[in-house]
Amino acid sequence: MRYIIVLFLMQMFSLPIMSQVQLPDSMVICFMDSKVMDTQAAYWKVYKEEATGTGEVISVRNAIMRYGEIARNGIWTFWTINKLEETPLQPDEYIIHGTINPAYNGELAMLFTFKSTDWEKIQHVDTVMVADGKFSFRGKVNDYNPSILAVGNYPKPTRSVELFLDAGNIQVSLDSLSAVGTPLNDALTQFQRTTKRFTNDILQVKSDSLRRMFGMSRRAMYKEFVKQNIHNGIGRMYCYGWNYSLPDFEELYALADDTLKNTPWMLAVVEEHKRDQERMNKLSQMSGETFKNHIFETLSKKRKELKNYVGKSKLLVVDVWASWCGPCKREIPHLKKVYDDYKDKGLSIVSVSIDDSDKKWKEAVDKFEMPWEQLRTSSNEEMKSFMGDYLIGGIPHMIIIDKEGIIVYAGSALRAEKGQLQNLLNEKLK
Numbered sequence: 515m516r517y518i519i520v521l522f523l524m525q526m527f528s529l530p531i532m533s534q535v536q537l538p539d540s541m542v543i544c545f546m547d548s549k550v551m552d553t554q555a556a557y558w559k560v561y562k563e564e565a566t567g568t569g570e571v572i573s574v575r576n577a578i579m580r581y582g583e584i585a586r587n588g589i590w591t592f593w594t595i596n597k598l599e600e601t602p603l604q605p606d607e608y609i610i611h612g613t614i615n616p617a618y619n620g621e622l623a624m625l626f627t628f629k630s631t632d633w634e635k636i637q638h639v640d641t642v643m644v645a646d647g648k649f650s651f652r653g654k655v656n657d658y659n660p661s662i663l664a665v666g667n668y669p670k671p672t673r674s675v676e677l678f679l680d681a682g683n684i685q686v687s688l689d690s691l692s693a694v695g696t697p698l699n700d701a702l703t704q705f706q707r708t709t710k711r712f713t714n715d716i717l718q719v720k721s722d723s724l725r726r727m728f729g730m731s732r733r734a735m736y737k738e739f740v741k742q743n744i745h746n747g748i749g750r751m752y753c754y755g756w757n758y759s760l761p762d763f764e765e766l767y768a769l770a771d772d773t774l775k776n777t778p779w780m781l782a783v784v785e786e787h788k789r790d791q792e793r794m795n796k797l798s799q800m801s802g803e804t805f806k807n808h809i810f811e812t813l814s815k816k817r818k819e820l821k822n823y824v825g826k827s828k829l830l831v832v833d834v835w836a837s838w839c840g841p842c843k844r845e846i847p848h849l850k851k852v853y854d855d856y857k858d859k860g861l862s863i864v865s866v867s868i869d870d871s872d873k874k875w876k877e878a879v880d881k882f883e884m885p886w887e888q889l890r891t892s893s894n895e896e897m898k899s900f901m902g903d904y905l906i907g908g909i910p911h912m913i914i915i916d917k918e919g920i921i922v923y924a925g926s927a928l929r930a931e932k933g934q935l936q937n938l939l940n941e942k943l944k
Contacts, residue, residue: 542587608679608696609652612686614665616647618673623649623665627679630658632778633754655681657698657747658773659754663688678702678747702748705739723931737762744769754779763787793905800924805915806903809896810866810889813876818889820864824919828860829942831935833927834904834911836869837878842910846882848930852939853886859943864889868897868909914938 544556546565559565603609612623625640637656642649644665657680664674665688675686677693685695693699709732716728736752743749744766753766753774763783767775774780807821823830833849835842853863863886869875872890879888891897900906904913910927912935922942928935 543589545589603683605681606655607652608655608681608684610650610663610684610686612649612651612663612688614644614647614649614673614688618644618665619647620644621665623663625651626662626664627656628659628661630773631776633659634778653679655679658750659747660751663693676751680747698747702751705748709736737766740766741769745771750774790907793907797905797925800905800921803921805913805919805921808900808903811892813879813888823862823864823887824915825917827862828917829862829922829939830915831861831863832913832915833863833865834868834906834909834913835865836867836909837871837874838869839909843878843882845910845927845930846884849935850884852930852935856939856943859939861939861943862886866891866900868901916942
């Protein structure tokens with residue numbers, strides 16, 4: 515095949531083997547690993563068995579549609595061949611021995627590495643063809659962040675794994691989606707197996723309280739793992755993919771190196787936490803302010819204002835929720851118990867849903883049978899205005915207003931299940 519491609523190229527461009535003549539710009543445009551490449555350079559890579567190609571010029575019409583006038587004579591596509599050297603593996607090298615179902619023979623295995631300064635930007639792509647269900651790569655260690663090894667393109671099934679290119683022999687199976695054989699890949703595999711077992715155990719638990727307890731234990735395990743590995747690729751990988759509360763984030767951010775701190779995603783998380791902290795500070799100052807009136811919609815489509823409910827009891831609890839919010843729904847039975855215990859002492863409740871779907875809202879209301887007024891923000895504009903005025907960053911959220919219309923609490927919902935709401939009610943309804 516090599517000789518056919520070389521001969522075809524020589525005939526096409528009428529070049530002697532050692533020619534250095536520059537080809538005119540009007541000739542066929544060449545792509546090497548998806549990047550435009552000088553035609554002569556591509557020619558010599560094929561000749562030296564460093565690359566191979568399609569062996570044909572794609573439709574000129576398609577080429578112009580994809581690349582414009584520059585491709586008026588069509589395009590050639592090539593990919594480099596990562597030939598394995600027979601020299602002994604060096605301490606700063608890795609080698610990948612991969613296997614996959616032979617049905618993928620002739621497909622391209624592609625190894626993507628990413629920039630340490632921006633994990634969403636590709637640094638380099640190595641490509642090799644699958645033969646007899648096998649493929650191999652060899653190169654310099656690159657283990658600051660995980661790389662991706664993939665075979666197959668949509669709409670065909672894609673088999674891919676994340677792995678670390680640390681020193682040594684890496685065994686990859688794209689059938690079982692595993693990568694083992696080097697310290698980082700072995701540690702990653704072990705941790706993934708542990709977390710998978712942990713998750714499966716949690717799913718077997720029927721009790722909501724026990725499930726939440728196990729969930730908290732899993733989160734603590736993740737956090738400790740990231741702390742211990744923050745200075746290697748695995749720790750940085752899980753740091754990248756995990757959502758953090760503010761205390762967790764501050765602790766882990768302090769341990770991160772300067773490169774990690776300055777990646778776009780880390781800078782974005784920093785900004786997000788700054789906004790959250792500012793919101794929390796403003797929320798803490800909201801107590802003592804007069805409530806802000808808003809208009810909502812009842813189950814019967816009537817318009818009701820928040821001021822219609824303020825002043826009718828000693829304390830009004832505005833419970834902000836939605837039918838799709840699991841924590842909101844888990845709290846409802848406990849909130850109903852609180853209502854029964856405190857309604858004669860001066861407590862009233864009104865629920866405000868931020869559901870988009872009127873149907874799902876009403877179905878949830880029917881299911882939970884809450885014995886107090888149900889309201890909903892009936893438009894995105896109303897929802898944004900309401901959430902903005904009360905600094906609602908997530909749900910369940912709670913606003914508690916006294917008889918004079920003064921806010922006594924605003925923030926994440928006080929958990930009736932844990933007695934948090936009862937503690938405040940006992941203090942205010944003496």
